[in-house]
Amino acid sequence: MEPVEINAGEFYLRQWRADDRIDDREALVAAGRCADRGTAGEFVADRTRRWDDDSVCSWAVCDQLTGTAVGEVALTAEGGLTCWTTPARRREGIARHAVSAVVGFGFGFLDLPRIDAVPHDDAGLRLAHACGFEPDISRGVWTRLR
Template structure:
């Protein structure tokens, strides 16, 4: 599948990039997920491959005015959602905004009947709750039906 951009108002979601025009590796390192630019670049290459093999859709969450990546959101073909934002912007509703947009894409365009998430901490659980997910069992899985 070709990568799809999502206009989500204050933020827009686009494919992660590391090229001569846009370099999202800096945001990935700033997010604390990758120790260096090379590892972040490998992640971007993997995410690009996943779009083409239809294993996962993933987006850089970008500020609408500057185009700067401030996080990432991904949805696998089996309906598992992940989302994060850079530490300096956490608590501002960005993850909730991005998650809600991807839920609409997953339920609408991909026609998924169920989307799951595994929020790792309290703030992530609050995002899941705001987006309509409910906790399911002791394994930390949260679900959202259409």
């Protein structure tokens, strides 16, 4: 699948990049997601491969004004959702905007019947609840149905 950009209010979602126009490697290192520019380059290449093989749609969540990546949201072909934001930008509603936009994409464009998330901490639980996910105890996930 070709990467899709999504407007998410104050933020926009786009493919991770490391080219002559946009280079997200420094943002990945600064966020603590990668140890150095080399591993950040591998991260970007991996996300590109996953778009190409239709296994995962992965977006850099970017500030509208600066274009700087401040997080990531990803959705697998099976409807698995993951999300993170940089430590310096947490508690600003970034993840809520990004997740809401990607849920709309998953249900509308990908025609998924359900989207699942596995919150790893209290912030993840609050995010899942705020975005309309319900606990599915039998499967150990939080689910949102179309």
